[in-house]
Amino acid sequence: MVVFVNQFSVHGNAEDFERAFQASSEFMRRQPGFLRHSLVRSTLLPERYVNVAEWEDAASFRRATEHPDFESHVRELHELASSEPHLCVPVLQRGALRGDAEGG
């Protein structure tokens, strides 16, 4: 699995950005290898959004970005926000540890 992290700084209207992002999300979730994504918004800096998307592998992600419809989504988002994208690999993933249970 690879994780695509994209931090947006929105200079346009936030509702427009969220609408454009949703259209991009609808495109992405139809691409082979896409697993899931989560778009979150900073509580202190409301112009800051972060998208975290999980893909089966880097090849699937690259293929989606080479799809002919991808460019129009990117263009629309970039009219409303700058972004700092990073294709990442998982290093450490942990769930809650409750009560007396140790290890895991």
Add this chain to the structure above:
Amino acid sequence: MVVFVNQFSVHGNAEDFERAFQASSEFMRRQPGFLRHSLVRSTLLPERYVNVAEWEDAASFRRATEHPDFESHVRELHELASSEPHLCVPVLQRGALRGDAEGG
């Protein structure tokens, strides 16, 4: 649910950072309200890490940061990396849509 996103830029040794982060993770996952986290590392900028942690609510997260043991973890991480933390709320979360299925 709230999502704590923290982007690290590591100036120290990466292995030391990962070790310090793991100790911090072991502390966090024992705190009430912690759900799960994922630390990922950029493939193009290996000094860049992003931690994405899900908490039940902002109050649980704040309580964990006020725990007396929290400060030592922060200090150790900050000796090895700068960070850009954002407490966020979910805006849009979607899974894959395969084949002819629509909606969801």
